[in-house]
Amino acid sequence: MTQNPAAQTPAVTGAAHGGGTQHTGDTSKALYGGKSSRRITVRDITAAKERGEKWPMLTAYDAMTASVFDEAGIPVLLVGDSMGNCHLGYDTTVPVTLDEMTMLSAAVVRGTRRSLIVADLPFGSYQEGATQALRSATRLVKEAGVGAVKLEGGERSHRQIQLLVESGIPVMAHIGLTPQSVNAMGYRVQGRGEEAAAQLLRDAKSVQDAGAFAVVLELVPAELAAEVTRVLHVPTVGIGAGPETDAQVLVWTDMLGLTPGRVPRFVKQYADLRSVMTQAVRGYADEVVSGGFPTADNSVH
Numbered sequence: 001m002t003q004n005p006a007a008q009t010p011a012v013t014g015a016a017h018g019g020g021t022q023h024t025g026d027t028s029k030a031l032y033g034g035k036s037s038r039r040i041t042v043r044d045i046t047a048a049k050e051r052g053e054k055w056p057m058l059t060a061y062d063a064m065t066a067s068v069f070d071e072a073g074i075p076v077l078l079v080g081d082s083m084g085n086c087h088l089g090y091d092t093t094v095p096v097t098l099d100e101m102t103m104l105s106a107a108v109v110r111g112t113r114r115s116l117i118v119a120d121l122p123f124g125s126y127q128e129g130a131t132q133a134l135r136s137a138t139r140l141v142k143e144a145g146v147g148a149v150k151l152e153g154g155e156r157s158h159r160q161i162q163l164l165v166e167s168g169i170p171v172m173a174h175i176g177l178t179p180q181s182v183n184a185m186g187y188r189v190q191g192r193g194e195e196a197a198a199q200l201l202r203d204a205k206s207v208q209d210a211g212a213f214a215v216v217l218e219l220v221p222a223e224l225a226a227e228v229t230r231v232l233h234v235p236t237v238g239i240g241a242g243p244e245t246d247a248q249v250l251v252w253t254d255m256l257g258l259t260p261g262r263v264p265r266f267v268k269q270y271a272d273l274r275s276v277m278t279q280a281v282r283g284y285a286d287e288v289v290s291g292g293f294p295t296a297d298n299s300v301h
């Protein structure tokens with residue numbers, strides 16, 4: 001059996017990071033900007049909701065990028081099945097396998113010291129029922145060393161969430177737009193209209209009752225996301241769900257400008273890595289062709 005020291009030993013280094021929390025009172029415990037350097041747990045996430053603290057989450061798919069986000073103080077990193085589109089070259093998240101998820105989750109765990117690592121259960125690894133979900137989630141916890149798993153679906157995933165939580169595996173739920181169901185629902189805003197909004201509220205309560213420690217709300221009208229956030233005692237994590245959720249998550253390649261072509265309207269781009277990298281790579285290629293690289297400084301004698 002793979003032993004994963006990162007999973008067993010709390011982190012011992014790390015720094016307090018630049019603030020950003022809006023809550024008042026003791027900020028030393030803040031998920032972002034707080035003083036603690038040990039690895040964050042789901043109990044810390046629960047406490048943040050009680051303090052009324054907002055927090056950021058990002059996706060990560062490899063050790064080196066994850067280490068940047070960890071050192072920047074991002075408290076929760078999601079090894080999302082968006083790796084299908086953003087890392088593995090698939091068109092959707094549907095083809096992602098449990099083997100791929102396990103391998104990349106282990107890399108993210110190895111690259112981080114403080115962030116709580118949450119791994120997605122990929123499509124086909126939990127839909128058969130609670131026992132299959134437990135088998136799949138157990139691999140991610142034992143072999144990759146993640147601290148929690150995420151799965152899609154509200155009422156329909158209640159039994160799976162319940163068994164995982166009873167078995168000691170923390171679960172982040174994901175409702176609203178659930179990309180693994182793209183073939184059935186497309187990429188459309190969810191929860192519009194009275195009936196759909198009522199269903200979304202039922203889904204949110206159902207995953208909370210099953211024991212989920214947090215709920216992702218994807219592409220949901222801002223007013224409805226705000227209502228869900230008020231009603232639930234576990235934190236909501238919004239993506240395309242307006243400003244009132246307890247936390248926000250973005251796909252890192254979207255927010256840092258690496259994703260080619262159009263990104264969803266709700267994404268804010270904080271950098272243009274695609275241009276930066278293209279320019280740097282062309283600079284290197286030009287110098288190789290012109291003889292400007294390597295120079296004596298880049299050579300051994």
Ligand code: KIV
Nearest residue numbers: 059080081082216249
């Ligand atoms: O896979 C992913 O990146 C996700 C986020 C969009 C929440 O599920």
